[in-house]
Amino acid sequence: MSKKNRDANRAERARKIVEQQRAAERRRKVTLWTSVTVVLVLVIAGLAGYYTLNSKDKGTLVTPSVAVDDGTGFAVGTGSVVVDVYEDFMCPICNQFESASGSTLKDLATANTITLRYHPVAILDGASNGTEYSTRTAGAAAAAAQEGKFTEFHDVLYANQPEENSDGLTNAKIIELAKSVGLTSDTFADAVNAGTYKAWATHVTDVFSDRGYTGTPTIVVNGKQLESSSGGVPDTALITETITEAAG
Structure with missing residues (x-):
């Protein structure tokens, strides 16, 4: 080639x-x-x-018009010391705290020594067998607050608190209990059944987490979380002492 x-x-x-x-x-x-x-x-x-x-x-976020602290809580009293209580209505320790210190805080709020702000959160939905009891009761509490009956409804929920890891109370039972404290309107019942404040409960829980809190009850006095010496829930004596010091 x-x-x-x-x-x-x-x-x-x-x-x-x-x-x-x-x-x-x-x-x-x-x-x-x-x-x-x-x-x-x-x-x-x-x-x-x-x-x-x-x-x-x-769902759609509906913020109660009576809510304070960026729409996340409900206030009692107008005192200079602000006490925030973050609670879950399924939480047994929250109920224990309410039994031990709730009346003292309410008395201080009534005397306008403190501004007591309740924040219903929903961190224990997983402890109600899929019924979202924490979310439902937080939303129902918002509906009660809209009708000026938050503390009454708050107290009757704790008085009838279901066991953790149970189904919780049905909406019908929640509405029945609400009637016993004067919440008899169709507006309240409709809000409970329709889940009007479900998204709000989720929002409050997200804010709770964003603020660095992880468990309930969480007690905050003038912006500072208050805990016992062992890092647990503060007792009534520590709370009143802290409030007295904050009030000057």
Whole structure:
């Protein structure tokens, strides 16, 4: 074979190799963009599903007009010392705290020594067998506050607190208990049954978490969390002593 022919053959083989490489590169790009498109579609679908589910779960945020502290709590009294109580109506320790210190705090609020702010949160929904008792009662408390009966409803819920890890009280039972403290309007019953303040309860719980709190009851005096020497729930003596010092 002449040198000319050999050169021509080499050039042809080189051309074919280059063409094969170009074709492979085109296939690689098509595969890459196809993969990227699939991933984007899945991400978009996932986000759409997440927001749809989230919307269904949380509903529309309705903040009670009587709520204070950025719409997260309900106030009793107008004293200069602010005491915040974060509580979950399914929490047995919250009930113990209420039995031990609740009346003292209410008396101080009535005397306008303190401003007592209750924040119903829902961190124990998992302890009610899927009935979301914590969320339902926090929302019901908001409805009671709208009708000027928060503390009465608050107290009757604790007096009839179900056991942790039970189904909790039904909406019908909650409405029945509310009637015993003067909450007899259709507006209240409709709010309980419709879950009007369900999203609000979720919002308050999110704010509770954002503020760095993790358990209930959480007691805060003038913006500072108050705990016992062992890091637990403060007793009545410590609370009153702290309030007296804060009041000057």
